[in-house]
Amino acid sequence: MLRYLTPEERKRLFKAAGQSNDIYARRDSAIIRGLYFSAERVGEFALMTVGDAEAALADKYHFIPKENRKGGKRDHSVYVTLGLSKALRDLLEIRILITGEEKPAKTAPLLVSRQSTDRPMTVRSIELRLKKWAIAAGLTDKFSPHWLRHTRAIDIMRRSKAADPRGVVKAALGHNSIASTGVYTGVLREDVENTLDDLDRHQGNRITRAELRRRFDRRHNDD
Secondary structure, three states: OOOOOOHHHHHHHHHHHHOOOOHHHHHHHHHHHHHHHHOOOHHHHHOOEHHHHHHHHHHOEEEEOHHHOOOOOOOEEEEOOHHHHHHHHHHHHHHHHHHOOOOOOOOOEOOEOOOOOOOEOOHHHHHHHHHHHHHHOOOOOOOOOHHHHHHHHHHHHHHOOOOOHHHHHHHHHOOOOHHHHHHHHOOOHHHHHHHHHHHHHHHHHOOOHHHHHHHHHHHHHHO
8 A cells, every 4th residue: 555645744744843943853844854855765865974965955966876775776866856955954954053063074974863963863763753743743653754755756746747757756766667656656545535525525415406496485485
């Protein structure tokens, strides 16, 4: 079963993490936005260094070497949109506030552990922090960061004006095969729910001509 967020659920998650001034909440908000806009796997995003983030902002592409990717088959590059650019800039700024390091080494982790600023956040820590915000947003406690990757892919499929939206998703997510992208072409749960609700609403509210006549006669008889 494909796990993802509807547009309304995604907005709630963004809002839940983004409305606190706590430094770690601000970091979590930037991580959530970074994962969504990059469509990267959480393991890939967690390995980003300060130098990687700075280079991504300068080059407009975040380069992910194959050794940091699932399966390790080939390198991948993620286009830095305005949303991803804002998330990366926020993470660089927040890192300074957490560590006090104005000019960290290029190889220093972008996402630092709360226990030690010399170590990167673990994938498990990111999962737990983001699950906390999902629950705060009224979402299921089964939420995981990977849902953001699926959500981005579905949003691309829905809004892309390209002749081949699947090709755009394949390139954005770094799939090795177009077959992997096929999972995003199926019917979505909210499409099913909206269609059925709309169907029932129209069926339930359908007024016959005879009923209209009775209402007309009742209004005039009451007068």
